Amino acid sequence: MSSDKPGSAEKPVSGRIINCVPQLPYKVSRNDLYMPGDDQDPSDEWKLTPISGNSALYSSLYLLRDSPDWEEHVVGWTGEIDPGNKFSYVAPPNQRGTQAANDNARYNSQESNEDPLYLSQEQKRVIAEKLQDKEDSNNKMTVHPVWLLRRDQLRWREYSDKIVWPALHYILNPPSDGQKENTWWYDYVKFNEAYALKVAQIYQPGDIIWVHDYYLMLLPQLLRMRFGDAIIAYFHHTPWPSSEYFRCLSKRKQLLDGILGSNRVCFQNDGFSRHFVSACKRLLDSTSTKKKSKGKGRDEWVISVYGGDVVVDSLPIGVNTEEILRKAFTEDIDEKVKVIKEAYANKKIIFGRDRLDTVRGVVQKFQAFEAFLAMYPEYRDKVVLIQVSRPTATDQGLKLEQQVNDLVNSINAQYGTLNSSPVHHYHVRIPEDAYHSLLRAADLCLITSARDGMNTTALEYVTVKSRSSIDGCYANPLVLSEFSGTSTVLKDALIVNPWDAVAVARTIKKALCLTAPERISLEQKLWSKVPTIQDWNNSFLQRMVEIAEHESQDNKITPALNRPLLLQTYRAAKRRLFLFDYDGTLTPIVQDPAAAIPSARLFRILSKLAADPHNLIWIISGRDQQFLSKWLGTRMPQLGLSAEHGCFMKDVSSEDWVNLTTKYDMTWQEKVHEAMEQITVQTPGSFIEKKKVAVTWHYRRADPEQGEFYAGKLKASLEKFSKELGLEVMEGKANLEVRPKFVNKGEIVKRLVWHPYGEKQLNEDEFKQDDTVPRSQLPDFVLCLGDDATDEDMFGQLNDIESVWEKRFPDGKNEAGHYGIYPVTVGSASKKTVAKAHLTDPQQVLDTLGLLVGDVSLFQSPGTVELDDRGHVKDSESSVKSEQAGAAYNMKRTASLKDNA
Numbered sequence: 001m002s003s004d005k006p007g008s009a010e011k012p013v014s015g016r017i018i019n020c021v022p023q024l025p026y027k028v029s030r031n032d033l034y035m036p037g038d039d040q041d042p043s044d045e046w047k048l049t050p051i052s053g054n055s056a057l058y059s060s061l062y063l064l065r066d067s068p069d070w071e072e073h074v075v076g077w078t079g080e081i082d083p084g085n086k087f088s089y090v091a092p093p094n095q096r097g098t099q100a101a102n103d104n105a106r107y108n109s110q111e112s113n114e115d116p117l118y119l120s121q122e123q124k125r126v127i128a129e130k131l132q133d134k135e136d137s138n139n140k141m142t143v144h145p146v147w148l149l150r151r152d153q154l155r156w157r158e159y160s161d162k163i164v165w166p167a168l169h170y171i172l173n174p175p176s177d178g179q180k181e182n183t184w185w186y187d188y189v190k191f192n193e194a195y196a197l198k199v200a201q202i203y204q205p206g207d208i209i210w211v212h213d214y215y216l217m218l219l220p221q222l223l224r225m226r227f228g229d230a231i232i233a234y235f236h237h238t239p240w241p242s243s244e245y246f247r248c249l250s251k252r253k254q255l256l257d258g259i260l261g262s263n264r265v266c267f268q269n270d271g272f273s274r275h276f277v278s279a280c281k282r283l284l285d286s287t288s289t290k291k292k293s294k295g296k297g298r299d300e301w302v303i304s305v306y307g308g309d310v311v312v313d314s315l316p317i318g319v320n321t322e323e324i325l326r327k328a329f330t331e332d333i334d335e336k337v338k339v340i341k342e343a344y345a346n347k348k349i350i351f352g353r354d355r356l357d358t359v360r361g362v363v364q365k366f367q368a369f370e371a372f373l374a375m376y377p378e379y380r381d382k383v384v385l386i387q388v389s390r391p392t393a394t395d396q397g398l399k400l401e402q403q404v405n406d407l408v409n410s411i412n413a414q415y416g417t418l419n420s421s422p423v424h425h426y427h428v429r430i431p432e433d434a435y436h437s438l439l440r441a442a443d444l445c446l447i448t449s450a451r452d453g454m455n456t457t458a459l460e461y462v463t464v465k466s467r468s469s470i471d472g473c474y475a476n477p478l479v480l481s482e483f484s485g486t487s488t489v490l491k492d493a494l495i496v497n498p499w500d501a502v503a504v505a506r507t508i509k510k511a512l513c514l515t516a517p518e519r520i521s522l523e524q525k526l527w528s529k530v531p532t533i534q535d536w537n538n539s540f541l542q543r544m545v546e547i548a549e550h551e552s553q554d555n556k557i558t559p560a561l562n563r564p565l566l567l568q569t570y571r572a573a574k575r576r577l578f579l580f581d582y583d584g585t586l587t588p589i590v591q592d593p594a595a596a597i598p599s600a601r602l603f604r605i606l607s608k609l610a611a612d613p614h615n616l617i618w619i620i621s622g623r624d625q626q627f628l629s630k631w632l633g634t635r636m637p638q639l640g641l642s643a644e645h646g647c648f649m650k651d652v653s654s655e656d657w658v659n660l661t662t663k664y665d666m667t668w669q670e671k672v673h674e675a676m677e678q679i680t681v682q683t684p685g686s687f688i689e690k691k692k693v694a695v696t697w698h699y700r701r702a703d704p705e706q707g708e709f710y711a712g713k714l715k716a717s718l719e720k721f722s723k724e725l726g727l728e729v730m731e732g733k734a735n736l737e738v739r740p741k742f743v744n745k746g747e748i749v750k751r752l753v754w755h756p757y758g759e760k761q762l763n764e765d766e767f768k769q770d771d772t773v774p775r776s777q778l779p780d781f782v783l784c785l786g787d788d789a790t791d792e793d794m795f796g797q798l799n800d801i802e803s804v805w806e807k808r809f810p811d812g813k814n815e816a817g818h819y820g821i822y823p824v825t826v827g828s829a830s831k832k833t834v835a836k837a838h839l840t841d842p843q844q845v846l847d848t849l850g851l852l853v854g855d856v857s858l859f860q861s862p863g864t865v866e867l868d869d870r871g872h873v874k875d876s877e878s879s880v881k882s883e884q885a886g887a888a889y890n891m892k893r894t895a896s897l898k899d900n901a
């Protein structure tokens with residue numbers, strides 16, 4: 001932290017951190033010995049046990065708790081709460097065998113066993129208090145549990161563990177019909193929404209919100225929707241894969257979009273950030289600039305997306321070296337190390353500790369060790385590999401366990417003797433003191449991960465080896481996989497490719513033959529590179545303070561459209577107006593303009609929207625009348641249409657087009673055609689689209705560099721005469737368009753909004769705003785969607801209208817406190833926008849419109865939905881039912897326990 005205390009008057013930060021972690025560090029379980037009674041302390045009903053994994057993250061939380069500079073709030077899911085065995089309803093003796101007892105037994109077996117987590121407010125309060133006490137006796141860190149108490153608590157992990165995690169680790173899932181994935185996705189959305197809700201309850205302006213890892217990829221954007229100015233950071237602890245893998249995820253855009261609600265996205269190393277930037281470029285069409293970060297020499301990108309700038313960089317996480325050294329060098333551990341050394345006297349101890357999942361490379365490790373014993377027979381009775389594999393509950397777990405057991409048995413059978421085995425494999429979670437003793441006793445640490453973000457075992461090993469103690473335990477070498485994120489930090493380790501068993505075997509031999517001076521020299525280099533968690537916290541927050549200080553008005557990130565709130569406003573409104581651009585908004589951009597025709601899904605949704613008498617729909621496009629009539633007007637005459645960027649319009653349910661440019665001289669067209677034809681000859685693949693008034697030069701099918709170059713040339717030559725002739729030259733998506741300056745999409749919007757709702761349009765060339773139209777006749781819901789620079793005229797116009805309404809109709813706002821006006825940009829990267837929100841692409845546009853007509857689930861995309869503690873939408877039918885069932889269940893349970901006490 002800088003010497004200036006955060007939160008001081010001139011700082012934009014409050015000095016508070018809201019740390020959002022995927023799970024709180026303790027498992028909550030019911031204590032089976034507990035019986036409710038007058039003399040019982042209710043907190044005895046629950047017990048907390050520390051969970052394994054994520055040690056570096058939790059270590060960071062505890063250090064911040066003790067920092068005088070920050071006030072810390074931790075928001076995290078409770079994890080699966082273990083309901084214990086003793087919750088069952090047991091009929092009191094006098095009722096046994098009766099109908100009531102049978103009913104209750106049925107209740108017991110069906111309801112409670114399937115859904116035992118009906119915790120009362122009091123029980124939640126007790127657990128929350130316990131979690132708080134556990135963390136901090138001085139109450140310096142406030143814990144805010146996220147309750148998600150629905151049936152089948154594993155549901156909250158499915159999407160993260162089964163879909164996201166494999167992709168992040170370069171594992172492709174087998175093809176599926178996507179049904180399960182969809183359900184998991186809805187739960188993932190809810191999981192993130194539950195966090196957003198919790199953060200919203202405690203957020204204060206100036207707080208730094210720090211979101212951790214892949215369970216919470218949607219959270220930054222959800223928070224951005226609520227708090228436009230919030231300072232949000234996302235740290236990704238796991239690897240980030242090449243965009244070729246990431247793009248296989250069906251929700252790839254939503255996930256990226258979710259993360260990009262942050263001001264800063266940070267990874268374990270430059271390679272991961274580079275892949276992330278590349279995914280944003282390829283999937284979201286963002287642009288980026290790269291520079292070296294101050295001091296550390298790491299890469300830092302600024303990516304421009306949705307009109308805002310997001311910093312992307314890396315900062316490898318560290319370990320609490322002081323604490324490790326303190327804990328690993330005690331008299332008790334000295335004793336344990338001696339015992340280990342004696343047990344393996346005359347043998348070199350190779351040590352490994354990994355989670356037993358496919359990416360930690362345990363199989364590769366045993367294969368390499370087998371190769372080592374085969375290649376160097378002289379070592380067969382001189383080494384032992386002690387491998388501790390932490391069990392995991394993954395689908396591949398059993399298969400992997402079998403494979404590992406087979407390998408261990410085969411190595412021991414081949415190279416072991418009656419009284420010694422070369423491999424000692426412990427498939428358990430070992431206590432901390434045993435782990436420290438093994439780290440100290442080891443002659444070599446072997447890490448062969450196929451993928452990991454940051455391997456803390458490697459960092460802890462190097463830390464322990466930095467201190468001399470018992471003979472032969474100091475400065476021993478580390479063999480480290482090049483696929484571990486740690487290899488970018490510990491570059492001086494003996495780096496190996498775990499897929500090359502022979503090469504790993506050779507490196508093991510080399511490591512065991514190093515002389516003492518060689519080992520010491522390597523250790524010194526490594527030790528100086530071990531990042532400490534203290535430095536990690538400080539550097540991370542220091543950079544956040546800088547980012548907060550430089551966050552300027554024109555750098556604002558445009559939040560994602562808050563769909564649940566949109567739906568709420570939509571439902572409450574009666575005079576709704578939809579203003580849709582066409583290309584790139586309702587249909588995806590394609591190579592050939594003639595091929596961009598409306599999809600069946602678009603028609604279905606538009607028809608449903610149009611069927612509601614409270615809706616008026618206008619398509620305001622750069623396309624000509626012919627195209628719009630053919631593909632939209634003929635099939636849906638109830639649509640209003642405007643062609644050629646505002647040159648023509650056709651009222652709803654009318655067949656007549658009105659030309660709004662009749663009184664203007666059109667001789668300029670010839671000059672423009674001439675200039676465009678010249679450039680077309682020079683740019684193979686380009687072509688001119690001639691409309692009635694506007695003219696468009698397309699270069700999408702030209703060589704991209706050549707196209708851009710000649711577009712620049714053409715623009716310059718058109719601008720020479722455009723001003724004098726009253727023309728506007730517009731840069732579109734791989735096109736240049738020219739039309740008279742006085743017509744534009746914004747002018748059409750003005751006509752449509754400033755108009756008694758539902759009345760026929762007056763078709764004069766020049767629009768005169770009627771200021772006498774009362775609020776009750778103006779639209780109370782306007783959703784305007786567009787993807788291009790020309791759509792900015794519509795958004796700007798709507799913003800102006802809103803300002804005027806603020807003055808004219810201060811009492812005319814809806815229940816949410818606004819006028820129901822939504823200018824929303826679609827996708828697009830580098831452009832700055834005056835829209836108030838964004839949607840990523842036409843697919844999200846259809847999902848959003850589908851939501852309004854009941855075609856799409858509320859949880860298809862994230863938004864700010866109020867959930868209850870069980871993950872139901874607040875006050876919904878299911879929420880009320882669940883609450884009632886919970887109350888009934890708790891009454892029965894208490895009665896049953898008391899009767900049986």
Ligand SMILES: O=P(O)(O)OC[C@H]1O[C@H](O[C@H]2O[C@H](CO)[C@@H](O)[C@H](O)[C@H]2O)[C@H](O)[C@@H](O)[C@@H]1O
Pocket residue numbers: 581582583584585588589590591592593594596620621622623624689696698700732733734735737788790
């Ligand atoms: O205002 P819009 O409805 O968005 O129309 C803008 C222009 O869209 C068309 O061109 C663009 O879309 C084509 C189809 O995806 C694509 O091939 C082309 O590269 C884009 O520039 C249309 O051809 C123009 O007339 C519209 O003005």
Ligand SMILES: [Mg+2]
Pocket residue numbers: 581582583584585786787788
């Ligand atoms: Mg468009």
